[in-house]
Amino acid sequence: MASTEASKSGMDTTNKQNSSSQNHSPLFKRSYCRTMSGQSTAGIIVIGDEILKGQTLDTNSNFLCKKFFTLGVKVQKISVICDEVDAIADEVALFSEKFTHVITSGGIGPTHDDMTFEGVAKAFGLKTEFHPELVERITHWFHTTDMTSPEMKMAKIPETSQLRFGIDPKTNKPSLYPLVSVRNVYLFPGIPNLLEKAFIMLGDIFQNPDVKFHTDTIYIDRDEASIASIITDVANRYKEDDVVIGSYPNLTNSYYKVKITIESTNPNKIQEVHKEMTEKMPEGSVVVYDLDPLHSAVQAVYSFMENPNKDDQFIQCVQAAIRTIETALEKYSLTDICIGFNGGKDCTALLHLFYAVVKKKYPNLDLKLQALYIRSRCRFPEVEKFVQLSRDRYNMEMLHYDGRIKECLETMASDRPNIKAVIMGTRATDPYSAHLEEFSMTDPNWPQVMRVNPMLHWQYSHVWQFIRQLSLPYCSLYDRGYTSLGSMDNTHPNPLLQYVDRRGVLTYKPAYMLESGEHERDGRNT
Numbered sequence: 001m002a003s004t005e006a007s008k009s010g011m012d013t014t015n016k017q018n019s020s021s022q023n024h025s026p027l028f029k030r031s032y033c034r035t036m037s038g039q040s041t042a043g044i045i046v047i048g049d050e051i052l053k054g055q056t057l058d059t060n061s062n063f064l065c066k067k068f069f070t071l072g073v074k075v076q077k078i079s080v081i082c083d084e085v086d087a088i089a090d091e092v093a094l095f096s097e098k099f100t101h102v103i104t105s106g107g108i109g110p111t112h113d114d115m116t117f118e119g120v121a122k123a124f125g126l127k128t129e130f131h132p133e134l135v136e137r138i139t140h141w142f143h144t145t146d147m148t149s150p151e152m153k154m155a156k157i158p159e160t161s162q163l164r165f166g167i168d169p170k171t172n173k174p175s176l177y178p179l180v181s182v183r184n185v186y187l188f189p190g191i192p193n194l195l196e197k198a199f200i201m202l203g204d205i206f207q208n209p210d211v212k213f214h215t216d217t218i219y220i221d222r223d224e225a226s227i228a229s230i231i232t233d234v235a236n237r238y239k240e241d242d243v244v245i246g247s248y249p250n251l252t253n254s255y256y257k258v259k260i261t262i263e264s265t266n267p268n269k270i271q272e273v274h275k276e277m278t279e280k281m282p283e284g285s286v287v288v289y290d291l292d293p294l295h296s297a298v299q300a301v302y303s304f305m306e307n308p309n310k311d312d313q314f315i316q317c318v319q320a321a322i323r324t325i326e327t328a329l330e331k332y333s334l335t336d337i338c339i340g341f342n343g344g345k346d347c348t349a350l351l352h353l354f355y356a357v358v359k360k361k362y363p364n365l366d367l368k369l370q371a372l373y374i375r376s377r378c379r380f381p382e383v384e385k386f387v388q389l390s391r392d393r394y395n396m397e398m399l400h401y402d403g404r405i406k407e408c409l410e411t412m413a414s415d416r417p418n419i420k421a422v423i424m425g426t427r428a429t430d431p432y433s434a435h436l437e438e439f440s441m442t443d444p445n446w447p448q449v450m451r452v453n454p455m456l457h458w459q460y461s462h463v464w465q466f467i468r469q470l471s472l473p474y475c476s477l478y479d480r481g482y483t484s485l486g487s488m489d490n491t492h493p494n495p496l497l498q499y500v501d502r503r504g505v506l507t508y509k510p511a512y513m514l515e516s517g518e519h520e521r522d523g524r525n526t
C-alpha cells in the first residue's frame with residue numbers, strides 16, 4: 001500500500017509563512033507531504049463537537065479537497081477539533097504558520113457553542129470587536145439593534161478582519177453575506193450548502209495561477225504486492241521530477257485490483273511515466289476501465305451502429321437491441337414504458353442500452369426512466385443493494401412491488417394504468433421463451449402488457465462481452481460464481497466455475513468466465 005505521495009522527501013514548500021518563520025521551532029519548518037515546485041498549500045480545520053461524536057459526517061473537507069486540487073493548491077492536512085476557544089486558537093496558530101491558506105469550517109453561528117471568531121482572534125493575539133458593516137447588515141436582516149442579541153454575535157469578529165463579498169454566478173450579483181478572513185485564515189460556515197456556495201463564489205482567491213495539476217490513472221488486474229516493486233522502481237526514477245505516484249488497492253471492483261495515479265504539473269512527464277509504467281507491468285495486467293460509463297453511454301452504444309461487420313454475431317445482436325428499443329420509443333411514449341429491472345445481468349446490459357437510446361433521442365430530458373422491480377420474498381441483499389445503486393446512478397423512478405410476479409403485475413395494472421410496455425432482458429434460451437418475439441404481449445392468462453425483448457437473440461457470452469467492454473457496474477454475486485439470479489432459496493453459484501485455490505479453499509470463478517452458456521442455470525433449482 002506504499003505510495004510515494006506520503007514520503008518524507010523533505011522538500012521545502014513555497015509557503016511564505018514557512019520561509020519567513022525563522023524564530024519558530026523546527027517542527028514548523030518541516031513539510032510532511034511531498035509538494036511540487038511553485039505550489040501553494042492549504043490546511044483545513046473542521047470545527048464541531050457533533051463531528052467528533054459521530055453525529056454528523058464531515059463532507060466539507062472532501063468538498064474543499066476536490067476544489068483545491070482543481071485550483072492547483074495542495075491540501076496537506078485536515079484537522080477535526082472540538083468547539084473550544086483554546087483548541088481553535090492552537091490549531092489555527094499552527095496551521096497559519098505551516099500552510100499558504102487555512103480554511104476553517106463551522107462555529108460562526110449565533111449560539112453559545114459557536115466560538116470560531118474568538119478562537120481565531122486568540123490565535124493571533126487579537127481582540128474581537130463589532131464590525132460596523134456586519135452590524136449594519138445584521139440590523140437590516142434580523143430587524144434588531146440589540147447588541148447583546150444572538151444574531152449580533154455574528155458581527156463580533158477579530159479586529160483587522162477582512163470582509164469579502166463574492167459574486168453569485170447565478171445572479172451575477174454580489175453575495176449578501178461576506179466571508180470573514182484574518183491574515184491567511186478564511187472562516188467558512190459549517191453548513192455544507194452555505195460553505196459550498198461561499199467557496200464557489202470566492203474560490204478564485206485561492207487559485208494558484210502558476211500551477212495546474214494533471215493526473216492520469218492506470219488500472220491493474222493484479223494483487224498490489226505482486227506489482228509493488230514495479231511501482232516503487234518507477235516512482236523512484238521520477239522522484240526528483242515533479243511527479244507524484246500513488247497506488248490504491250480495491251478489493252471489490254469487478255475490473256481492477258489496483259489503481260495507480262500519476263500526478264504532475266507537467267503533462268509530458270505524465271505521458272512518459274504512463275508509458276514506462278504500462279510497459280513494465282506483467283503482460284495482460286493493464287485493464288481498460290471507464291470509471292464513468294454513463295458519461296459516454298450514447299457515444300459508446302451508438303458506435304456499435306457504425307460497425308459494419310456483418311459477420312460479427314455480437315455486433316449484430318447489439319444493433320438489433322438498439323433498433324428494438326428505438327422502435328419501442330416510436331410506438332410508446334416514454335411515460336408509458338418501464339424497464340423490468342431486478343438487478344440481474346441481462347437487465348443490467350439492457351438498462352444501459354435503454355438509457356443510451358433515450359438519451360440520444362431526448363438529450364435534454366428531465367423525465368426519469370421508470371423501472372419495475374418485483375421483489376421476491378427471499379431476495380439476496382447484494383441484489384437489493386445493486387438495484388438501489390443502479391436507481392441512483394441512472395436516476396430512475398422505481399416501481400416496487402413485493403410478491404409473485406403475476407400478482408404484482410396485476411397491482412401495477414391498476415396502480416399505473418399508463419404503463420403499456422415493459423422492456424425486458426429475456427433471451428430466447430430462457431425457460432419458456434423460445435417462442436417469444438421482440439414484441440410479445442403477455443400470455444392470455446397474464447395481466448396484459450406488451451413485453452419488449454431487445455436482447456432476444458443474445459448469447460450468454462454476448463451479455464458479458466457488452467457489460468465488460470463498457471465497464472458497467474454489475475451485481476457482486478456474479479463475481480462469486482453465480483451465473484443467473486433467482487432468489488436466495490433456489491440459487492447457488494454455478495458448479496462449473498468451482499475450483500480449489502492455492503490455499504486449498506473451494507472458490508468460484510466469476511460468471512463471465514463460464515464458457516458454455518447452455519449451463520447458465522446450473523446453479524438454480526428452478
Ligand SMILES: Cc1cc2nc3c(=O)[nH]c(=O)nc-3n(C[C@H](O)[C@H](O)[C@H](O)COP(=O)(O)O)c2cc1C
Nearest residue numbers: 340405409422430432441442443446451485486526
Ligand atoms: C413484466 C413481466 C411479464 C411477464 N410475463 C409473463 C408471461 O406472459 N408469461 C409467463 O409465463 N411468464 C411471464 N413472466 C415471468 C418470466 O417469464 C419469468 O418467469 C420470470 O421473469 C422469472 O425468471 P427467472 O426464472 O429467469 O428468474 C413475466 C415477467 C415479467 C417481469
Ligand SMILES: Nc1ncnc2c1ncn2[C@@H]1O[C@H](COP(=O)(O)OP(=O)(O)OP(=O)(O)O)[C@@H](O)[C@H]1O
Nearest residue numbers: 340341342344345346347373374424425426484485
Ligand atoms: N422480479 C422482476 N422484476 C422486474 N423485472 C424482472 C423480474 N424478473 C425478471 N424480470 C425481467 O425479466 C428479464 C429476464 O429475467 P432473467 O432472470 O432471465 O434475467 P436477469 O435477471 O436480468 O439476469 P439473470 O439471468 O442473470 O438472472 C429480466 O432481465 C428483467 O427485465
Ligand SMILES: [Co+2]
Nearest residue numbers: 344346425484
Ligand atoms: Co437472464
Ligand SMILES: [K+]
Nearest residue numbers: 001003247248
Ligand atoms: K496508497
Ligand SMILES: [Mg+2]
Nearest residue numbers: 344484485486
Ligand atoms: Mg434473474
